[in-house]
Amino acid sequence: MKLRSYLLLANTISIAFIIILLLVFFQYMLVTREQLIWLGIATVGAGIVSALLFYLLVRPLEASVRRVSEGAARIAAGDLEARVENTGLTEFKLLADQFNTMGTNLEQSFRQVKTAEAAQRELVANMAHDLRTPLASMQSYAEALEDGVIQDEATYRRYVTTIRSETVRLSELIQDLFELSTLDAGARSREESQPxxxxxxxxxxxxxxxxxxxxxxxxxxxxxxxxxxxxxxxxxxxxxxxxxxxxxxxxxxxxxxxxxxxxxxxxxxxxxxxxxxxxxxxxxxxxxxxxxxxxxxxxxxxxxxxxxxxxxxxxxxxxxxxxxxxxxxxxxxxxxxxxxxxxxxxxxx
Structure with a gap:
């Protein structure tokens, strides 16, 4: 039920209740027929005026609620830049401020998520390259040694040295990633205190x-x-x-x-x-x-x-x-x- 219909229904019930009371008073001879008629007319007239006032006063309330509803619908549709005009009664101004603050926070959070996703994709791409390079080098040198294509001692030692250096490089990269994740978690060792x-x-x-x-x-x-x-x-x-x-x-x-x-x-x-x-x-x-x-x-x-x-x-x-x-x-x-x-x-x- 809409707010306007709800208030009009409440006004109608009030008028009906007053008329019923007048009829009860007339039944028990507390008022005359003429008084009943005039009081009934006054009650209906007051009800009509009250309904008109309700209608006029509810319009700005409905407009404020409609603005918030439309803003929420725009955000739900993906428009995180949607904001609500800060007008109307004090309570609705406060509601609009809180809604706009929520929208700003949502927009910032969404941007952070998008940035994190982009960083994650870049991380995967960089890691794929940085891990693949030493692995490919180790594989090619190891296959050459395995196939026996290297005959002289100097070249053989150079290949083994290259495999070892690439292994060290790979180990350092993995250690860097481990240390980076530890620092991100805020883990700071306190087992030592010596400057x-x-x-x-x-x-x-x-x-x-x-x-x-x-x-x-x-x-x-x-x-x-x-x-x-x-x-x-x-x-x-x-x-x-x-x-x-x-x-x-x-x-x-x-x-x-x-x-x-x-x-x-x-x-x-x-x-x-x-x-x-x-x-x-x-x-x-x-x-x-x-x-x-x-x-x-x-x-x-x-x-x-x-x-x-x-x-x-x-x-x-x-x-x-x-x-x-x-x-x-x-x-x-x-x-x-x-x-x-x-x-x-x-x-x-």
Whole structure:
């Protein structure tokens, strides 16, 4: 039943009830016939006026309800940009505001879902390529060894070494994905509380890059303050961040280039650690997206170089877990300066 019909029915019942009372009063001689007629006419007239007032007053209410109903129908049909005009009585204005807020939230949620779906499709495509490349390489070399087409010892060892390196590459990619999923879940290990010493972490990392540095004839220079730097980050997490940044610098540095690792003190007991290379640099429009997972500024070159597009996103998640910030900017001259901040832990005297 419509609101207008409901109110008219209520008005009719009221009039009928009054007339019945008048008839009862007349039956028991409480009113005369003439009084009954005049009271009946007055009651019917008041009922007609009341019905007209109901009709006129209900129209804006119906219009407000109709606007909300039409807005809901548009959203149900898929138009998430549908909004309701904020007019009418105070209660309906409040209802319209709440409806529009709901529509905005639905639209934002839908966009997030669409973005997540697109990211998931990109994830599957990237993973398919990044996993297929080392697997295909391993398969081809293994088949060549199995078929006995390799006769000389040097080539045989080279094939075995390539299979081993591709196995390591595949293992690192799987480890990166596992670590990324762990960081997404917000799992932060607390089994250790010892602050990391920056110079100790760099000393442990250097042997891992010695072969890559020699292959490209790169120079690695470290610039640290004279005193020991202790930071509020687990040593293995700091090592992971620096490793990813140095790997990125080595990958994009030119032959015989220079990589600089520097640390400087900021206000608020913050330490900013930078990794500077002499590569081609990163376009300003891409500097915000460079830390997104599986994002590559040059996809073909990154894949050939072995980068899966995960390392920088892992570094960002780790740094932010400790309340720090991470970013990239143009280095002086040519190249990129990747930097992150971490809280320093002062030694108690």
């Amino acid at each position: 990391a010493v920056v110079e100790d972490v760099l000393l442990e990392l250097h042997p891992r890059f010695s072969l890559q540095l020699e292959a490209k004839e790169l120079q690695l220079r470290v610039r640290l303050p004279d005193r020991s730097l202790r930071v509020n980050m687990l040593a293995r997490h700091l090592q992971r961040v620096l490793q990813n940044l140095i790997e990125n610098a080595v990958r994009y540095s030119p032959q015989e280039g220079i990589i600089v690792i520097a640390a400087e003190e900021l206000e608020g007991e913050l330490i900013r650690i930078s990794v500077i290379d002499e590569g081609a640099g990163i376009a300003e429009a891409e500097r915000e997206r460079i830390f997104e997972r599986f994002y590559r500024t040059d996809r073909s070159r990154s894949r050939q170089g072995g980068g899966a597009g995960i390392g920088l996103s892992i570094a960002k998640l780790l740094v932010e877990q400790y309340g720090g910030r991470i970013g990239v900017e143009q280095a002086e001259g040519q190249g990129s300066r990747f930097w992150f901040t971490v809280q320093e832990v002062k030694m108690v005297q």
